[in-house]
Amino acid sequence: MNTKPTFKKITPNFGSSIIAIHKTKKRKRSEAFWHFHPEVEMVYVNKGKGRRHIGNHLSYFNNSQLILIGSNLPHNGFVDRLTSKGKETLVQFHPRFLGDIHNSLPELKNILQLLERAKNGILFKAEIKKIVGPKIEKLPKYEGIKRITKLLEILEQLALSEDYTLLNENGYVFETQPQDTDKIDKVFKYVNKNYQNHIALDQIADHVSMTVPAFCRYFKKITNKTFTQFVNEYRVFYATKLLTESKSSITDICFECGFNNFSHFNKVFNDVIGKSASKYRGELKAIVK
Numbered sequence: 001m002n003t004k005p006t007f008k009k010i011t012p013n014f015g016s017s018i019i020a021i022h023k024t025k026k027r028k029r030s031e032a033f034w035h036f037h038p039e040v041e042m043v044y045v046n047k048g049k050g051r052r053h054i055g056n057h058l059s060y061f062n063n064s065q066l067i068l069i070g071s072n073l074p075h076n077g078f079v080d081r082l083t084s085k086g087k088e089t090l091v092q093f094h095p096r097f098l099g100d101i102h103n104s105l106p107e108l109k110n111i112l113q114l115l116e117r118a119k120n121g122i123l124f125k126a127e128i129k130k131i132v133g134p135k136i137e138k139l140p141k142y143e144g145i146k147r148i149t150k151l152l153e154i155l156e157q158l159a160l161s162e163d164y165t166l167l168n169e170n171g172y173v174f175e176t177q178p179q180d181t182d183k184i185d186k187v188f189k190y191v192n193k194n195y196q197n198h199i200a201l202d203q204i205a206d207h208v209s210m211t212v213p214a215f216c217r218y219f220k221k222i223t224n225k226t227f228t229q230f231v232n233e234y235r236v237f238y239a240t241k242l243l244t245e246s247k248s249s250i251t252d253i254c255f256e257c258g259f260n261n262f263s264h265f266n267k268v269f270n271d272v273i274g275k276s277a278s279k280y281r282g283e284l285k286a287i288v289k
Contacts, residue, residue, distance in 0.1 A: 047086035070118030114159035121167035
């Protein structure tokens with residue numbers, strides 16, 4: 001399974017501060033991994049089905065979707081089934097792509113507030129999606145200053161709309177500084193490699209050359225979670241993959257994900273996802289049908 005939560009470096013083409021591309025093929029599983037980056041990400045799928053995993057939020061879409069993922073909000077690469085003539089448009093840009101004028105222009109107030117809300121992940125509903133979606137699809141054809149002005153127009157429309165849902169009401173963003181990313185990446189990779197086994201605090205602290213108290217303070221500050229919470233959530237999100245993609249029993253999945261107690265697995269799964277593993281799998285089967 002390719003579930004690798006990591007820092008991802010985004011590199012626009014030379015001479016551009018905004019990535020805007022079309023994807024017309026189903027995303028490969030190798031491209032679907034848990035990651036975060038400073039850049040804001042806007043995804044519009046005009047026709048297709050797929051899964052959203054953004055922060056603590058996990059859900060499915062059956063027709064189309066328009067989402068805005070804020071800076072440093074962990075999310076999984078979307079594994080989509082694009083239908084006939086289906087197309088995904090991906091837009092990525094740094095929240096300060098306008099440079100020093102970022103906070104000085106009152107005209108940008110609405111957009112700045114939108115980008116702040118996007119740190120929780122925003123799912124836009126049918127009405128605004130219908131208006132803005134076609135404009136997002138046209139964005140890749142523009143270059144230079146035209147692409148910037150068109151993006152600002154789109155963001156302003158989204159900022160003024162009330163036709164949306166926040167996906168992580170309680171927040172999940174990693175308030176990282178550039179110097180933090182290597183250390184957090186190192187922690188994520190260690191968890192990815194060892195989550196099926198018990199990970200002692202002294203092990204992970206030693207792995208990043210910190211004392212246990214210093215590591216606990218640092219990790220809580222960066223993620224707003226304890227390390228134990230993070231590992232348990234990681235195991236649960238891996239369990240959702242197995243519940244989706246395998247026919248293994250829920251008991252087997254519990255132990256494969258690193259839990260050594262089935263009742264504890266059920267409690268943590270329910271706390272993180274908001275429903276039991278059996279109910280989750282049952283609802284998933286209904287969606288697929």
